[in-house]
Amino acid sequence: MEKILLKVGEIFLRKQNRSFFENALLNNIKHKILKLGDFYVKSCGSVLEISCKNELDNNLDILMPHMHEIFGISLYMKAIVVKKEIESIKKVAIEILKNINTSNFKIETKRSDKNFFMKSPQISSEIGGFIVDNLQIKAEMKDPEIILNIEIRKEAAYLYTTTHPGAGGLPAGTSGRGLVLFSGGIDSPVASYMILKRGLDLICVHFASPPYTSELAKIKVQKLIEKLKKFNKNIILYVVNLTKIQEEIHKKCKHELFTIISRRIMNKISEKIAQKERCYCLISGESLGQVASQTVRAIFCTNENINMPIFRPLIGMDKSEIVKIAKNIGTFDISIEPYDDCCSIFSPKHPRTKPLLKFVKIDENKLENLTDMIDISVENAHIFY
Ligand code: ATP
Ligand code: MG
Numbered sequence: 001m002e003k004i005l006l007k008v009g010e011i012f013l014r015k016q017n018r019s020f021f022e023n024a025l026l027n028n029i030k031h032k033i034l035k036l037g038d039f040y041v042k043s044c045g046s047v048l049e050i051s052c053k054n055e056l057d058n059n060l061d062i063l064m065p066h067m068h069e070i071f072g073i074s075l076y077m078k079a080i081v082v083k084k085e086i087e088s089i090k091k092v093a094i095e096i097l098k099n100i101n102t103s104n105f106k107i108e109t110k111r112s113d114k115n116f117f118m119k120s121p122q123i124s125s126e127i128g129g130f131i132v133d134n135l136q137i138k139a140e141m142k143d144p145e146i147i148l149n150i151e152i153r154k155e156a157a158y159l160y161t162t163t164h165p166g167a168g169g170l171p172a173g174t175s176g177r178g179l180v181l182f183s184g185g186i187d188s189p190v191a192s193y194m195i196l197k198r199g200l201d202l203i204c205v206h207f208a209s210p211p212y213t214s215e216l217a218k219i220k221v222q223k224l225i226e227k228l229k230k231f232n233k234n235i236i237l238y239v240v241n242l243t244k245i246q247e248e249i250h251k252k253c254k255h256e257l258f259t260i261i262s263r264r265i266m267n268k269i270s271e272k273i274a275q276k277e278r279c280y281c282l283i284s285g286e287s288l289g290q291v292a293s294q295t296v297r298a299i300f301c302t303n304e305n306i307n308m309p310i311f312r313p314l315i316g317m318d319k320s321e322i323v324k325i326a327k328n329i330g331t332f333d334i335s336i337e338p339y340d341d342c343c344s345i346f347s348p349k350h351p352r353t354k355p356l357l358k359f360v361k362i363d364e365n366k367l368e369n370l371t372d373m374i375d376i377s378v379e380n381a382h383i384f385y
Helices: 018-034 064-069 086-098 120-134 187-196 215-228 243-252 255-276 296-303 319-329 357-364 370-379
Strands: 002-008 039-044 047-052 073-082 104-111 147-152 157-160 164-168 177-181 201-208 235-241 382-384
Touching (some): 002 064, 018 047, 018 064, 064 073, 073 086, 086 157, 120 147, 177 255, 201 215, 243 255, 243 370, 255 357, 255 370, 296 357
Parallel strands (some): 104 147, 201 235
Antiparallel strands (some): 002 047, 002 073, 039 047, 235 382
């Protein structure tokens, strides 16, 4: 019989509240696998096991491409499960290695069931000897082409050759809620992924300035969020209209401060939505020095009017590192669809890279009724579940 084994990561180290994390993880797995077929999952210590409800189904392969979408898992593998008897283990071990084109192998045994009558090295040498006697392959201890793992657990023996790294992180929904400023570019979906990975549910806020920005930009954002929902289903999108505010900034403020002032107002609106939605942090896709509005001095100015912590998971990353993650999580191809962001429509030719807060505030104060405009934007935001 085959099963998928999932090894839990960091939550294994938790002491007092481990069951809270374990239950969340089990529920997240159930939610994912039940949509895909007749499967069930059960917890066995530091390992979770997924099986087919009907043993004859044997269609676990449908699940394998989805296992990296589950936060809280450090490693996963498909294993063959047999009775804890040496003869049964030998039979399965030889079947597995017969079907693999290799000239050498190594057996690695772990015995978590300390009551089993043989110790791990004994099991490895017993099974290894049997393979060498019956197949035309050598045992190779130093640099084997194939490692056949045998785990002797309380319930049974598990045999597997291939392991896959899991997504890591903490189970979805175990860290509360955050609000991400979600542009639809390459960076903010990656920043969202990295924060989803630490167990937060997300409110995504996208600012649009129609008719300067297109309806297609909004659809693009919705497509990106659908991709992220593979990792955590609890993501809500707010679309906020920034047209009036940006027209005012364009009219009244120095052009080189346009992006900085827009960003301060976007942060303020986001903070208000965050308070309404019981979020305790903002998240942005900023990376230090990537563009003029992301120098230290610019970030100092755009951060100054906000009282919530702003997390910037990409702050120390190069664009190439961010792109690599975007490709891995499937957002890259959507992110590069060419629709203007509201930050680029009136963007100045020569933005200030070292803005002074004093002058930013002087210009921002030229905007009459800014508080009202902010409140109206929050009230009129469109919500998509
Ligand atoms: P991205 O690739 O995510 O668009 P970027 O490198 O283009 O980022 P900026 O356009 O300067 O950088 O944006 C920096 C951050 O500001 C974004 O990662 C996002 O968090 C936020 N942001 C920018 N534009 C918007 C928008 N239209 N709606 C919501 N947040 C935005
Ligand atoms: Mg952008």
